[in-house]
Amino acid sequence: xxxxxxxxxxxxxxxxxxxxxxxxxxxxxxxxxxxxxxxxxxxxxxxxxxxxxxxxxxxxxxxxxxxxxxxxxxxxxxxxxxxxxxxxxxxxxxxxxxxxxxxxxxxxxxxxxxxxxxxxxxxxxxxxxxxxxxxxxxxxxxxxxxxxxxxxxxxxxxxxxxxxxxxxxxxxxxxxxxxxxxxxxxxxxxxxxxxxxxxxxxxxxxxxxxxxxxxxxxxxxxxxxxxxxxxxxxxxxxxxxxxxxxxxxxxxxxxxxxxxxxxxxxxxxxxxxxxxxxxxxxxxxxxxxxxxxxxxxxxxxxxxxxxxxxxxxxxxxxxxxxxxxxxxxxxxxxxxxxxxxxxxxxxxxxxxxxxxxxxxxxxxxxxxxxxxxxxxxxxxxxxxx
Amino acid sequence: xxxxxxxxxxxxxxxxxxxxxxxxxxxxxxxxxxxxxxxxxxxxxxxxxxxxxxxxxxxxxxxxxxxxxxxxxxxxxxxxxxxxxxxxxxxxxxxxxxxxxxxxxxxxxxxxxxxxxxxxxxxxxxxxxxxxxxxxxx
Numbered sequence: 190x191x192x193x194x195x196x197x198x199x200x201x202x203x204x205x206x207x208x209x210x211x212x213x214x215x216x217x218x219x220x221x222x223x224x225x226x227x228x229x230x231x232x233x234x235x236x237x238x239x240x241x242x243x244x245x246x247x248x249x250x251x252x253x254x255x256x257x258x259x260x261x262x263x264x265x266x267x268x269x270x271x272x273x274x275x276x277x278x279x280x281x282x283x284x285x286x287x288x289x290x291x292x293x294x295x296x297x298x299x300x301x302x303x304x305x306x307x308x309x310x311x312x313x314x315x316x317x318x319x320x321x322x323x324x325x326x327x328x329x330x331x332x333x334x335x336x337x338x339x340x341x342x343x344x345x346x347x348x349x350x351x352x353x354x355x356x357x358x359x360x361x362x363x364x365x366x367x368x369x370x371x372x373x374x375x376x377x378x379x380x381x382x383x384x385x386x387x388x389x390x391x392x393x394x395x396x397x398x399x400x401x402x403x404x405x406x407x408x409x410x411x412x413x414x415x416x417x418x419x420x421x422x423x424x425x426x427x428x429x430x431x432x433x434x435x436x437x438x439x440x441x442x443x444x445x446x447x448x449x450x451x452x453x454x455x456x457x458x459x460x461x462x463x464x465x466x467x468x469x470x471x472x473x474x475x476x477x478x479x480x481x482x483x484x485x486x487x488x489x490x491x492x493x494x495x496x497x498x499x500x501x502x503x504x505x506x507x508x509x510x511x512x513x514x515x516x517x518x519x520x521x522x523x524x525x526x527x528x529x530x531x532x533x534x535x536x537x538x539x540x541x542x543x544x545x546x547x548x549x550x551x552x553x554x555x556x557x558x559x560x561x562x563x564x565x566x567x568x569x570x571x572x573x574x
Numbered sequence: 575x576x577x578x579x580x581x582x583x584x585x586x587x588x589x590x591x592x593x594x595x596x597x598x599x600x601x602x603x604x605x606x607x608x609x610x611x612x613x614x615x616x617x618x619x620x621x622x623x624x625x626x627x628x629x630x631x632x633x634x635x636x637x638x639x640x641x642x643x644x645x646x647x648x649x650x651x652x653x654x655x656x657x658x659x660x661x662x663x664x665x666x667x668x669x670x671x672x673x674x675x676x677x678x679x680x681x682x683x684x685x686x687x688x689x690x691x692x693x694x695x696x697x698x699x700x701x702x703x704x705x706x707x708x709x710x711x712x
Contacts, residue, residue: 311579313579313580313581313582314581314582314583314584316613318579318581318582319581319582319583319584319587319591319613320581320612320613320669320670321670322578322579322581323578323579323580323581323696323699323701324578324656324658324659324670324671324672324701324703325578325643325646325650325656325658325672326658326670327579327647328643328645328647330643330645331641331643331645331646331656331658332658334641335639335640335641335658335659335660335670336639336660337639337641338639338640338641338685339638339639339660339685342639342685384644385643385644385645386641386642386643386644386645386658387641387642387644387680388641388680389641435613435670436670437660437668437669437670438612438613438668442638442639442660442668
């Protein structure tokens with residue numbers, strides 16, 4: 190395992206699609222391609238340099254063939270929106286083992302316009318289809334959200350704590366021209382917003398957008414010789430874990446075991462502690478997720494997540510700036526937000542974010558897949574240790 | 575009961591759905607480790623033993639968590655708020671379900687409140703839904 194962590198693998202190219210948001214003139218596969226070409230240009234590489242391709246959504250070979258790449262390594266691991274954390278981790282292992290030299294990881298989803306996207310229909314003979322869908326637990330806002338009331342109840346927290354997450358993140362989005370929701374908002378306005386699925390109002394639920402993103406990874410050794418090497422970001426550690434596809438069957442309702450396991454392995458493989466982390470991306474499809482993550486990763490103790498956010502610790506000037514692009518709640522969310530969380534971590538580490546936090550050297554990226562189904566964690570750094 | 579998706583039983587789950595049509599909540603118990611488990615499968619989820627048996631259970635349990643969905647999508651009836659809930663059975667397993675018999679308001683939905691199964695028709699199947707009972711919260 191030592192070969193894939195500790196800064197031996199680098200992200201040398203990273204880019205989103207040129208525009209994000211509402212893009213009815215681009216199909217799903219074009220969003221992959223546009224992001225891929227942007228990321229390759231960012232790395233100073235061409236498609237001919239790529240020998241490994243991975244994605245989640247379409248099959249990896251759909252992307253490689255579309256781009257004119259002949260792969261010798263493919264990965265199509267799909268565990269929902271945090272697949273891209275796992276794909277980065279798997280790419281690092283492949284590069285460390287010699288199975289690939291330059292890996293392109295792509296995402297593209299026409300989540301809002303649904304251009305070139307297949308139908309979304311539950312399989313009613315699957316376990317989810319039989320034991321969750323008939324009760325209306327199908328759409329994310331009425332399924333992923335079901336455990337939240339229990340989480341709040343167990344800790345003496347309230348809906349205000351969910352609203353505080355929205356307010357803290359909106360503060361970042363206000364100054365980010367690419368963010369989808371940019372209007373300043375108060376706790377009262379969040380609570381009085383259109384009800385979606387109690388306890389969640391509209392702004393506690395992510396935006397729905399069209400966008401793509403891509404990453405190019407190679408060895409730190411090779412990165413040093415590339416044009417993209419000057420802004421390389423290094424993988425210090427990573428972890429992944431999963432429970433299952435039914436949110437009703439998660440081991441604990443008010444804590445997610447896969448967050449605990451994946452993040453612990455990421456910190457251990459990176460050989461860093463919580464105090465070393467300068468910046469956090471916490472995948473926020475809904476406002477309860479950063480609360481779960483802060484506690485399950487161990488940045489705060491049980492029950493302390495609400496006050497930690499309400500007291501401003503994750504805002505500008507706070508001790509743990511979090512979701513600094515505005516997050517899935519305000520920046521963008523195509524349906525699989527993981528790629529965009531990684532992109533923002535890379536921008537912060539390079540010092541080129543829309544709302545830059547001064548002096549970010551180590552960023553922690555926590556992803557979630559499905560509805561408390563899977564977890565992927567990355568520890569990224571601007572410097573090789 | 576609002577309209578909605580109709581579950582499609584598989585060979586492994588058919589006894590569960592035959593039970594709901596007969597007005598019985600049937601779940602499986604492992605004869606090796608003694609645990610009840612859910613959803614149905616012909617081996618134990620905890621110890622993987624294939625020595626398991628179907629049991630008709632009381633259908634009593636407690637409300638663990640819920641949302642009130644104000645925006646149900648078809649085939650559920652739009653604009654008819656739906657209480658989507660997690661219920662933990664006294665035997666241990668947890669199920670996704672709907673709470674029925676109360677208006678969809680948080681004041682009517684005490685966490686840990688005692689509930690009991692009821693069955694409502696859905697297409698050619700019957701769904702296990704839950705109602706609050708008069709029992710004191712344990």
